[in-house]
Amino acid sequence: MKRRELEERVARFLMLLSALLVLGSLFALLAIVVVKGVSALSISMITQTPAGGYYFGKGGGILNAIIGSIYLAGGATVLAFLISLPTALYLNEYAANSRIANAVRLCLDVLWGIPSIVYGAFAFTIMLYLSARASLLWGIITVTLFVFPIMTRAMDEAVKIVPQRLKEGAFALGSTRLETATRVVVRQAMPGILTAILLGFGRGIGDAASVLFTAGYTDSIPRSLFEPVATLPLAVFFQLTSPVPQVQQRAYASAIILLVLVLLASLASRISTRKLFRYVVS
Amino acid sequence: MWIVSAFSIALTLIIASDLIMKSAPILTTQAAIELLTTSVWNPPRGEFGLYPFIVGTFVVTGLTLLLACPVCILTAVYLAEYAPRRVRGIVKPAVDVLAGIPSVIFGLWGVLFVVPLIRTYAALLLGIDITGYSVLAGAVVLAIMVSPILISISEEVIRAVPLQLREASVALGATNWQTTKHVVLRKSLPGVFAAVVLAFGRAFGETMAVLMVVGNVPQVPHSILDPAYPIPALIANEYGEMLSIPYYESALLFSALILLVVISVFNIIARIILGKLEVRSF
Numbered sequence: 001m002k003r004r005e006l007e008e009r010v011a012r013f014l015m016l017l018s019a020l021l022v023l024g025s026l027f028a029l030l031a032i033v034v035v036k037g038v039s040a041l042s043i044s045m046i047t048q049t050p051a052g053g054y055y056f057g058k059g060g061g062i063l064n065a066i067i068g069s070i071y072l073a074g075g076a077t078v079l080a081f082l083i084s085l086p087t088a089l090y091l092n093e094y095a096a097n098s099r100i101a102n103a104v105r106l107c108l109d110v111l112w113g114i115p116s117i118v119y120g121a122f123a124f125t126i127m128l129y130l131s132a133r134a135s136l137l138w139g140i141i142t143v144t145l146f147v148f149p150i151m152t153r154a155m156d157e158a159v160k161i162v163p164q165r166l167k168e169g170a171f172a173l174g175s176t177r178l179e180t181a182t183r184v185v186v187r188q189a190m191p192g193i194l195t196a197i198l199l200g201f202g203r204g205i206g207d208a209a210s211v212l213f214t215a216g217y218t219d220s221i222p223r224s225l226f227e228p229v230a231t232l233p234l235a236v237f238f239q240l241t242s243p244v245p246q247v248q249q250r251a252y253a254s255a256i257i258l259l260v261l262v263l264l265a266s267l268a269s270r271i272s273t274r275k276l277f278r279y280v281v282s
Numbered sequence: 283m284w285i286v287s288a289f290s291i292a293l294t295l296i297i298a299s300d301l302i303m304k305s306a307p308i309l310t311t312q313a314a315i316e317l318l319t320t321s322v323w324n325p326p327r328g329e330f331g332l333y334p335f336i337v338g339t340f341v342v343t344g345l346t347l348l349l350a351c352p353v354c355i356l357t358a359v360y361l362a363e364y365a366p367r368r369v370r371g372i373v374k375p376a377v378d379v380l381a382g383i384p385s386v387i388f389g390l391w392g393v394l395f396v397v398p399l400i401r402t403y404a405a406l407l408l409g410i411d412i413t414g415y416s417v418l419a420g421a422v423v424l425a426i427m428v429s430p431i432l433i434s435i436s437e438e439v440i441r442a443v444p445l446q447l448r449e450a451s452v453a454l455g456a457t458n459w460q461t462t463k464h465v466v467l468r469k470s471l472p473g474v475f476a477a478v479v480l481a482f483g484r485a486f487g488e489t490m491a492v493l494m495v496v497g498n499v500p501q502v503p504h505s506i507l508d509p510a511y512p513i514p515a516l517i518a519n520e521y522g523e524m525l526s527i528p529y530y531e532s533a534l535l536f537s538a539l540i541l542l543v544v545i546s547v548f549n550i551i552a553r554i555i556l557g558k559l560e561v562r563s564f
Contacts, residue, residue, distance in 0.1 A: 004457050011459040015360035018353040019373055022433065025426045026380045029391045036394055083286055090283040104287050106550070107294040113480075113549035114297070114542060115487025117514045121521055121538045122297050125304055145293065152290070199382075206384025209489035209514070213522040233386040237490065240390065255390050259383070266382050 033259065037252030045253055050219045056244055062254050065235035067221045069261070071136060072211065072231055073204035076143035080200050083148045085186075085193065088155035093167075093181045105156075111149035116210040119146045124213040137225040139215030143204045151200035158192020159185060166281060188280055191273040198269035202262050208233035232258040298542065305536035308529045317536065323500040325520075330533035334502045336540070338417075338510035341503055342496060343485045345421035346428060351478060354429045358436035358474075363462050381430035389494030392423040397495055404507055415497035418506040423491050428481040435480060439473025439559065440466060473559050479552040483545045489514035513537045 044061045051060035087104065095101040123142040132138060162185050170180040186193065208231065216228025217238070232254060239251035308317070308330065320331030361370055401414030443466050451461040467474070497509020498519060521534045 004460060008457045008459040011462070012364065015356045015364060018356035019360050019365070019369075021353055022357050022380075022429055023373060023376055025429075026376050028395065029380075029383070029388070029426070032391055032395050033387060083289055086283040086286040087290065090287040094283060095287075100287075104290050106553075107290040109549055109553045110294050110546045111290060111297075113483045113487075113545045115489060115514055115545065117487065117489040117517050118297075118301075118538050118542055121517055121535060122300055124522055125300055125535065149290070202382045206382070206386070208384070208386050209518055212518055233384055233490065236386045236390060237494070240393065240494070252390065252394075255387050259387060262382055262384060263379065266379065 030259070033252060033255050037249070037254075037256040040246070040249035040253040041256060042253075045250065046257060049221060054219070055239075055242060055247055062230075062232070062235050062250070062257070064219055064221050065230040065232045065254065066257060066261075068136075068215075068218075068229040069205050069232040069258075071222065072139045072143060072215060072229060073201050075136070075140035076147055076204045077151075077197060077201045079140065079144040080148035080151045080204075081197055083144075084152040084155050084196065084200075087152050088159045088193075089181045089185065091156055092159045092162075093177060093185060108149050108152055108156075111145075112153055114146075116146045116207050117212075120210040120213050123210070127214065134214055134216030134228050135226045136215065136222045136229040139211045139229055139231070140225075142210045142214045143207065146207060146210045147200045147204045150203055151196050154196035154199055155189075155193055158189040158196060161192075162188045163281075191276040191280065194276060195269050195273055198265050198272075202265045205265070206233060206258065206262055208237060232261070301535055301539040301542060305532055305539050308532035308536055311529065314536075317533070318540075321502060325527050325530045325533070328529060330529065332513075332533070332537055332540070334500050335511055335513045335516050335537060337502050338496075339486060339512040339514075339541075341506075342417050342420045342424065342492065342510055342512050343482060345417060345506060346424040346485045347478060347482060349421055350425035350428055350432055350481065353425075354432035354481075355436055355474060357429075358433050358440060359462060359467070361433070362437045362440040363458070363466065377430045377433050380426070381434075385427065385488060385491040386494070388423050388427050389491035392419055392491065392495035396422045400507070408507075410507070412507055413497065413509075415495055415509050416507045417496065417503050417510045420492045420496035420510065420512070421506070423495055424485045424488060427488060427491060428484050431484055432477050432481045435477035435556075436470075436474045439470045439477065439556075442473070442559065443469045472555050476552040476555040476559075479548050479555075483548045483552070486548075487514055487541055487545050489518050493518055513541055517541075 044059060046061055046066060047063060048059070048061035049064045050062065051058060054060040091101045091104060119142055123138060123145065127134070127138055166184055166188055167180050170184045175183070211231050211234065215231060217230050217234055218228045219230070222229045236251050236254045236258060239247050239254060242248055242251075312330070317330055317332050318336060319333050320329075321333045322329045322331045323334065357373070361373060365373065396419045397414035399414070400416060400419055401412060404410050404412050404414070447465050447469060448461050451465045456464070492512055493515040496512060496515060498511045498515055499509040500511045501508070503510040517534055517538055521531070
C-alpha cells in the first residue's frame, strides 16, 4: 500500500517538474533575448534603413529587413492561401475519402515534413536552371512552397469538422456544391481558416533557411519583385556573426522585433478567431 | 480545384526528381555507399565523404530526443491526466507560443545562454577548455524547439484514450499513476511513438538554430562536448557559393536528398500510426 502511494507522489512530482521545466525554458528564452536586446532597441532601429558604416556600429536601423520580411511573408501567405483553400475544400467537399484525396494528403504530409533548407536548395536549383537571380519574387515562391503544406493541413482540419447537416441544409435549398463550399463551409470554418493563414504567416516570417539562397540580402527596401530583399531572421543571423559589439547588440534587438511580429500574428489569430466564432453555427 | 490539389502531388514529385537528377552526377563517379561511409570532406580535391555529417545529424537528433522525450511525455501526461483546468490554461498557450518562435531566436538563445553555460561548466567540472559550441548545445536548443510538437501530439493521443478504460482500472483499486502507467500510456503508446517520430523529423531537418550553436566542424563527434556538422548546416553554409568546383553541388544536393528520404520515411510512418488512431494531427 505504501509503495504505490510513494510511486504516485514521485510520478506527480516528476510531472510537475517537467511542466515547470517547459514553462521555464520558454521564460528563459524570452527573458534572455529581451534583456540582452532591449538596450540596443531604439526608434531608429525600426524607422531607418542601414546608414553608411552601419555594420561597423554607426547609425541606421533595420527597416529594410522589417519591411522585407513583411513583403516576403505577406506575399507568400497570399499565394499559399490561393493554393491551400481550394485544396482543403477539394479534399473535403469534392473528393472526400477518394483515392486521389488520400494521395494528396500523403503528399501534403511529405511536403509538411521537408525541412525549409531543402526547399531553399530546391528553389535554387530551379533558379540556376532559369538563370534567375535572388529576388523578392523567388523568396516569395520558396516561402510559399514551404508554408502552403502547413497552411493546407491546418485548413483541412478546420474544414473537416464542418457538420454534415449544415451542408445538407444548403443542398436541400438547391445550392450547388461550389455554392455550399464557398458560402456555407468556408463561413463555418472561417475561424480555423484564419488561424491557418496566420499560422502560415508566422512560419513564413520566421524562416531563414528557405530564403538564404533565394531572396538575397540588401540594405534598401525593394521597389520591385525582382530586387533582392532583406529579412529579419537573416538580419539577426548576419549581425550576430559580426565582430563589432554594437552590431551584435543590434542582432539581439532585431530578434526582439522579430519576436514581437510573430507574437502579434499569434495574438491577432487568437483575437480574430474569437470574434469570428460569432458567425459560426454551433 | 482539382488542378490546385494536384499541385501538391506534382510538387512532391518535382522536388524528389529534381534532387535525384542533381545528385546523379556524383553517383556516377562514386558509389552511394562509398560517399556515405568515407570521412574526408575536401571538395576542391573531389573528396566528398558524407559520413561525419550523417553521424553528426543522427547524434544531435538522438541526443535531442533523449533530452526532450522524458520531459515532454511527462508534461503531456500531466496536462492530459492530472493538471487542473487553470494550469492547463497557462501551459497550453505557452506551448503554442513556443511553437511559433522562429528558429533563429532559438539559435540566438543558444549562443547567448546554452553555449556559455556549457563552456563554463566544462571548465569547472571537467577542467577542459572548450568553446561550448557542441553536440550538446545543439541538442539542448533542439530539445526545446521540438517540445511543442511532442507535447501537443502526445497530449492529444493520451486524451483520446476512452474514459471507460480509466474507470475500469480505478474501479479495480489502482491509483491514478498506476492507471496512467498500465492503462493510459500502454493504450496510447503507438501515438506517443508517432509524436516522437515526428519530432525526430523536425530535429533532423532543423537548420538555423543548429547551425548557430553546433560548431560546424566536419568531423565525427566522439563526445557530446565535441562540435559536429549536421547535414542541414552543411547545405546552408556551403550551398550557393562554390558551384564552380565539379560535383560540389551534386554532393550537397545528394545530402539534401538523404534528408528528404529519411524525413519522409519517418513522417509517413508517423502519419500512418496517427491515421489509424484517428487523432487530429498537425
